Each structure stands twice: as C-alpha cells, then as structure tokens.
Amino acid sequence: THIDRALKEARRVLKTGGRFQCLEFSHVATEGLQKLYDAYSFNVIPWLGEQVAGDRESYQYLVESIRRFPKQERFAAMIGEAGFQRVGFENLSAGVVAIHSGRRI
Structure with a gap:
C-alpha cells in the first residue's frame, strides 16, 4: 500500500482547520x-x-x-510528513489499537 499517498490525499480533501483521525490496530x-x-x-x-x-x-x-503496519511513532511521523500539524496518537488497550490524529492548519 501507499500510506504516504493516502495521507497526502486525506490532507488535500480536508478543509483548513479540519481534523484527520484514524483508528488502527497497532503494536502492543x-x-x-x-x-x-x-x-x-x-x-x-x-x-x-x-x-x-x-x-x-x-x-x-x-x-x-x-x-x-508502521508502529505508532512512525505512523505519527508519516502524518506529519504529509503536512498535518498537531499530530499525536493515543494507545488504547495497551496499544492493541491506537487513535492517530492531525490537523490541517
């Protein structure tokens, strides 16, 4: 897959001030x-x-x-590399899943 392309496209279609959020199975x-x-x-x-x-x-x-799938820290970095600001993630269930987020500023 092309995660970098998907993130750039998500940023492109999101209006200014919009929030990107992604819930993914992740790394414990x-x-x-x-x-x-x-x-x-x-x-x-x-x-x-x-x-x-x-x-x-x-x-x-x-x-x-x-x-x-990339580890939480790497996926957060990829979100930032796609042009999002205020990037972060929150582990749920000890990291079995994580919510990743970023803003289009």
Missing part, C-alpha cells in the same frame, strides 16, 4: 503482553475466522497486515 506497548497478543493473533484469530466465516486465510492476512 509492552513485550510481555506482545507475546500473549501474538499467540492470540496468530493462532486464535485465524482459527475463529475459519470457524465463523469458513475463511482462515483472510483472517491470517489481517493479522499479518496488522504486524506490517
């Missing part, structure tokens, strides 16, 4: 919890996908794509 903040989360993500989520939707592969892809 503590190493101990990361190991537990990895075990859940790579074993339970694909298994549930197979049981509920009959589609293990899509849920495996989801877990892998979450892992490839």
